[in-house]
Amino acid sequence: MPSIKDVARVAGVSDKTVSRVVNREPNVKPETFRRVEQAIQDLGYVPNRAARLVRSRKSQVLGILTDLVSVTPYSNDIVRGAQAWAHANGYTVIVVNTNGDDDTEKAAWRTFQEHSIEGVLYVTMYHRLINLQASDCPLPTVLVNCRSTADQSLISVTPDDYRGSQALTRHVLEQGHRRIGYIRLNPVLFGAEERYRAFQDVVREWGIPDASITTKIGMSGVVGQEIDHSYQVTQNMLQQDAPPTVIMCGNDEIALQAYLGALTLGHRIPDDVSIVGHDDFKTVSKALKPALTTAALPYYDLGFRASEALYGVISGEGATGSAGSVKMDCPMVRRESVRPLPDSQRSLADAGGNARHKD
Amino acid sequence: MPSIKDVARVAGVSDKTVSRVVNREPNVKPETFRRVEQAIQDLGYVPNRAARLVRSRKSQVLGILTDLVSVTPYSNDIVRGAQAWAHANGYTVIVVNTNGDDDTEKAAWRTFQEHSIEGVLYVTMYHRLINLQASDCPLPTVLVNCRSTADQSLISVTPDDYRGSQALTRHVLEQGHRRIGYIRLNPVLFGAEERYRAFQDVVREWGIPDASITTKIGMSGVVGQEIDHSYQVTQNMLQQDAPPTVIMCGNDEIALQAYLGALTLGHRIPDDVSIVGHDDFKTVSKALKPALTTAALPYYDLGFRASEALYGVISGEGATGSAGSVKMDCPMVRRESVRPLPDSQRSLADAGGNARHKD
DNA sequence: ACAAAAAATGACGACGTCGGCATTTTTACT
DNA sequence: AGTAAAAATGCCGACGTCGTCATTTTTTGT
Helix, strand or coil, X not given: CCCHHHHHHHHCCCHHHHHHHHCCCCCCCHHHHHHHHHHHHHHCCCCCHHHHHHHHCCCCEEEEEECCCCCCHHHHHHHHHHHHHHHHCCCEEEEEEXXXXXXXXXXXXXXXXXXXXXXXXXXXXXXXXXXXXXXXXXXXXXXXXXXXXXXXXXXXEEECHHHHHHHHHHHHHHCCCCCEEEEECCCCCHHHHHXXXXXXXXXXXXXXXXXXXXXXXXXXXXXXXXXXXXXXXXHXXXXXXXXXXXXXXXXXXXXXXXXXXXXXXXXXXXXXXXXXXXXXXXXXXXXXXXXXXXXXXCHHHHHHHHHHHHHHHHCCCCCCHHHHCEEECCCEECCCCCCCCCHHHCCCHHHCCCCCCCC | CCCHHHHHHHHCCCHHHHHHHHXXXXXXXXXXXXXXXXXXXXXXXXXXXXXXXXXXXXXXXXXXXXXXXXXXXXXXXXXXXXXXXXXHCCCEEEEEECCCCHHHHHHHHHHHHHCCCCEEEEEEEEEEEECCCHHXXXXXXXXXXXXXXXXXXXXXXXXXXXXXXHHHHHHXXXXXXXXXXXXXXXXXXXXXXXXXXXXXXXXHHCCCCHHHEEEEECEECCCCCCEECHHHHHHHHHHCCCXXXXXXXXXXHHHHHHHHHHHHCCCCCCCCCXXXXXXXXXXXXXXXXXXXXXXXXXXXXXXXXXXXXXXHHHCCCCCCHHHHCEEEXXXXXXXXXXXXXXXXXXXXXXXXXXXXXXX
């Protein structure tokens, strides 16, 4: 592994001049520049970051700390997004999975310090609240897909579950649906709460009577090993009197269960029952027939945006406190699983009440 | 950021003694050891890897080069497996996604060299053949999920698609199925070839007549944007005269299509038709009702095993040439989507021919 | 108690790079 | 041509750590 001095010798200049060429500093004669470049080429010289770092303290490395690569493999897109930003900006990324283990997390922070990392992305694989103090973080940190209840000053980048669910609910109502089944995500998840709240708010805003809404919990249990009742829940809903014309699912996995449940009962989608999901897990949402209308969790963007934010913190560009925190939209992805109801079918007669949207 | 000298001063010893303590070298008086540890604690000293590296040339860092995080997000488990090995063995991991771009790949190799990385895992996100020379790799390299047609000497760790498919086919035959539909994976994929070949070999070995086999291609087109015909293909198969009693799918995504196609036609699974997949994409295979019998792609193990192999190369423990290459088993995961056929239904009468397994 | 061996500790320099500053070469201007 | 300013280049040392080897302290055996 040749060093800068080897290059200097070959090019017949001093090591400092080589350094200048390598770092594109000014004040190098074109002719010298050429000679040095040639020598670099010939020797296959590659600068040594470690040595550079010993002097300049700029590692150009970012750390990513993830809790566990949960059952939903899609959240890896957060990491991809972060990497994309990093490589576009000359940074390298070190990733450590803690698997939710505290000791591993401790070790990871230490590793990051040893590597003189400039900043850390603290990524959770599902949207949740955590309990982290800024003082626990020995390095500049940005929270991704989570927020800290303990310390508001930690900047976070999270998906806006509320708005995603809101858009979906509005869409469903605009298509004329009034009898609605809602299958909730595992209540343990933060997103579950937000999504359900948005659903309720919109439904109330439109004056839909409670009687025409059926809500059930589709998943429950510890994250990672939850029990999924949504298949059965769907079938129960469809077999009740005046069944819902649309089933809104807490996420796409539940939507898959809803499809299976409905199809097995001989219902056609969306002719007999419409279905919407949430998250846009493409392996599911695009694969279903008809393709699923859902709201896309912006995982990739979360990672990308968070890296930008982290860079802001590192380079000290203001943005202190939670002022820098961002909620990113979950845009609705309209596919074919929601059928517009003809006017004639929009009454609520058989579910009691017939309130309509006020506008 | 305190240095080893700050610690030395506080502990009242020389920097070298601190170094000894940090690296657990012998010949330090217990009392001195204690004092130094205390000083380290008090100052929050963390050794600086860069400085260490400048001298010792052992970075304890592995690089992971991935082509693209393809449509199947599951292959990320390869990376997880590699990380698991790394962290268990004191290594840190740098990941770079090339998105299949040659320039990015070039840049990645360079970055790896700059970081004095010890070795590289060259990971492809789907099982395929690549065209890489050992001479293209400036660092010790192990291929994961791919093999090089250009250079046999590159060690590779790949899944054994053939044996996975073989096990699945045998299972299906053992359950008494004789009229079989086979929906092929995109022929562009290396695994598609292997799996189909295994299927054919077993079927032939058992003496099943060609007439009772229906084979169709389920996906085609460029990887990442393929067209999926398998939904329609399934329905066609089920509507033919003497339809297959089991449909074997090139992978689990195709199996999902098969489920949807079958259910929509009113067929029950596995009562009317059995289905098997391949890959064990859990979001699909465990979610389906009934859960899918499939063969598990050992992604995690691939990554873990490959790291071990790479370490072997780095530390020069023989294992030269493709002698070190490994094919890892894809164990069958037996769930509920295959129904054993009662003897009375095992004839081939209506499909022409009635050959039986020879043993 | 004393020498020899063993253990513990320290002084110093090198690793590859780059910042600071001194020195040399070139350019611009009279 | 001569001089001042600007440009180009080089020398030296420091970053934090650890290897080498010298020095000091402790232990062991008589």
